[in-house]
Amino acid sequence: MTSLDKTIEPDEPETHAETEPEIEHEELAALASTAPVGGSVSDHIHNYWQRVRGGDMGSLPAVSGLILLTVIFSLAQPSFHSLFNLGNMFTEGTATIFIAMGLVFVLLLGEIDLAAGYTAGVSAAVMGRLMVGYNWQWYLTIPAALITGLIIGFIVGWLRAKVRIPSFVVTLAFFLAFQGVMLYIVNNGKGQKGDLSLNDNVVLAFANSQMPLWLGWALGAAVVLGYAAVKVSARMARLRRGLAAEPLGVAGAKVAVLAALSFVMIYLLSQNRSLHKTAIPTNVNGKIVLVTPPKVEGVPWVVPVLLVLFVAWTFLLGRTRYGRHLYAVGGNEEAARRAGIAVDRIRISVFVLSGFMSAIGGIMIASNVSGVSVQNYAGNTLLLAVGAAVIGGTSLFGGRGRMIDALIGGAVVEVIYNGLANLVQGPNGSSVQFIATGIALLLAAAVDALSRRRAGASGLA
C-alpha cells in the first residue's frame, strides 16, 4: 500500500479544480465542492494525458488502431474505401457488436460467456424454425428469439451465481451443448431441414433495407442534439451546486467531433452505393430492355437498432444504481456485499443481458445472410465478439469497461476482417483473417494487462 503513497495524480478531469500541485497537504477536498468554474482547457488536456500515461488508456489504443488500419487498407486496396464496402461493413460488423455489447456486462464482473455465439445461434434457430415451419409472423418470432436468449442467460447466470461453477466452465459446456441444440432445431420439426432460408420482410430489413434519406439525417441530428443536451444539463446541474464543470471548450469539441463523424457517415451512406449504377440490358418477358437497378442508399435499419440499445445500455451503466453496483461488484465483490448489494442477483443479471444481446446478434446475422445456418454461428462469432469488447478497452479482469468499447472494438474487428478479405484472396484468405484477428486480440489483451500493471505502479487504475 505504501507504494501508492508517492504519486497522487489528479484523476477525473471533470472535477479538477485549480490547485497548486506543490502543496500536497493543502489540496482541498473542500475545493472540489467550493471551487469556482473549474479547470481550463489546457488543465483538462494535461489531466487526460496524465491518465493515459498512468495506464488508464480507455479507448485510445483502439481508436488509433482503427485509424491506422483504415489508412493502411485504403492505400493497399482502393476498393476497401468504396461506398459499397462501407455499407457492407455496417451490416456485417453490427452483429458482432450486438454480442460484444452483451459481453461487456459479463466482462465487467470479470466473468466470461463463451456460449454467447451459440446462444445467438439457438435463438436465431428458434426464430427460423417458427417462421419456416409454423409460419409465425416476425412480431412473434423475434420476441421468441429474445426470450430464448433471456432464458439461456438466466440458466447460465444461475449456475454461475448459485451453484458456483466458474463461468468459464459453465459457458464452455453450453458452447458445446448449444451447438448440438442448434443443429437439432434446424434439422428437426416442421418445414425446411438443414439451412433455413428466411423471407420475412421485417427480419430481412435490418441488414438489407435502408432508412429513407431524410430519416437518416433526422437520426443524425437527434443523436448530436441529444448528446449536446446531456452535456448542457449535466453542466448546469454541476454549476448550480458550485461544482467544477467540464470546460466549455472541451464539451463543445466533443459535440463537434460527434457531429462531424455522424454527418460525414450519413452523407456517405446517403449516396447510391449499388455496384451497378447504370442501366443494364435485362431480359423482360422475352424482350431485352435496359433496366436501371434499384438504388442502394441510406442508413441501414440495423443502425438505429444499434444506437437505441447503445444509448440504453450506456445510460444503464453510467447513470443508474444498477450500473454503479455492477462496477462495484466487478471492482471489489466483498465491498459490494458489505454495502448491501445483492451480488448474486447482479451476477445473474449480466448473463441475462448477455443472452438477450446474443439473441439480437443472432437475429441480425440471420438478417444479413437471409437465413439460419449453423456455420454462421460457429466458433469465430463468439471470438470476434470477445475480441471486439477487449480490443475496445474493456478489461478482462473486471471492473473497467464501457459500452462504447464494444462499438469501437467491433469497428476494428470488422475493418481487419473486411480489409484482409479483400486484400488476401484465394485459398489462404481466411487463414490470414484468423491469424490477424488473433494477433489483434492478443495485442489488446496485452495492452489491458500492461496498463493494469502500470496503473498499479503509478497509483492510477
Add this chain to the structure above:
Amino acid sequence: MADQPILELRHVNKSFGPVDVLKSVDFSVYPGEVTALVGDNGAGKSTMVKCISGTYTIDSGDYIFEGNPVHVHAPREASALGIEIVYQDLALADNLDIVQNMFLGRERVTGIVLDESSMEQSAGETLASLSVRTVKSVRQRVASLSGGQRQTVAIAKAVLWNSKVVILDEPTAALGVAQTAQVLSLVRRLADRGLAVVLISHNMSEVLQVADRIAVLYLGQMAAQVRRTEVNQQQLVELITTGGSENVNLAATNGASA
C-alpha cells in the same frame, strides 16, 4: 462527557459449539468518547464486534441501544440503528472514485437517475467538515489513494451516514507514522462531534494517546473497563496478558461505575 451509554452489552454470551468465545461480557460505549477495545489475539474482540454488527447473533444477554433492548440479526439492522463498522481490509472498490465509494449501496437518485452532483457535494462537505485536506479531488479513484487516505474515506463514509456508533477495526495497522497521526486525529475529531467511537487496536501507545475509556478482553471475559486516566501502559499490558493487575482496583472500575 455523557452519562448514558449509547450502546451497552450486558452479560453477553456467545459460543461456537463447545467453545465459549464470549463469557458474560459487559461492554459500554458512550457518545462523544473514544472507547478502545484491546485484548490479545483470540480474546474475543472480533467476535464481539461481529455480535454488535449483527454478523453473529448473541446466545444470551442483553444488547441495549440508546436505552432500549434491541435484537440485531443482520448487518443491515445494525446500520439502520446507526452502527457502522470500518473494517481492517477497508471494503472500498478500487475502480470507483471517492464519491461513488462513500455512497455505495445508498446512492441518491432522482427517479432512476443517479444524482451525481448532489452526492459529490455532500461527499466534499463531509470530508471538509472532518478537516480532511489530504484528498485532492473527490472524483479521484480510490486505487490512487494512499493507505491513510483510504482509511479516511472509509471513516468519512460512516460520518456521511450520520452514524451514532463507529467501530474501527485496527485502522492504523497498515499505516506509516504520519498517516497514523492523521487517522488518529480524525478519530479524535469524530468523538468530538459527539459520535461514539470504538477503536480496536494492538498499539498501546496509540490507545493511551487517543482513548477516553479502555475495555480489556481477556479469554472471552471483560477483564476491565476503565477510564484512560486510571491506567498506565504497564498496567494495561498486564491486563491484556494476564487478565488482571495488582495496581488497578477492578472492582471499582469494572462496568457501569465509570
